[in-house]
Amino acid sequence: MSDTAAVRPELPDxxxxxxxxxxxxxxxxxxxxxxxxxxxxxNDVEEYCISEGWVKVPAGKTLDRKGRPLCIKLKGAVEAFYR
Structure with missing residues (x-):
């Protein structure tokens, strides 16, 4: 397991x-x-920032004019990890 951990890049902020x-x-x-x-x-996080403490998640099935999911920003404690 330590070999795979060495190959994985560090998770960005x-x-x-x-x-x-x-x-x-x-x-x-x-x-x-x-x-x-x-x-x-x-499992539905589109974007996150650990230092600022927020995640962006899709707002239901709503899409913007370019066809991408419309996201809302939620604030709180964020932790990213490898499974």
Whole structure:
């Protein structure tokens, strides 16, 4: 297990799933990551920032004019980890 931990890149403070974002790190998404928000694991996080304490999640099935999910920002304790 320590060999796989050495290969994994360090999780950034600010990460986005959108490849067009400047906060997207493709090497991180080669591994299974999880986000714990206010003590509960969330599977619908589009973007997070640990230092500022927020996550962006889709607001239902609503889409913006470019076809991307419309997101809302939730504030609280954020923890990112590898599964």
């Amino acid at each position: 600010h990460l986005s799933v959108d490849p067009r974002s400047p906060h997207h790190v493709a090497a991180v998404f080669e591994h299974d990551i999880g986000i714990r928000f206010n003590g509960k694991e969330r």
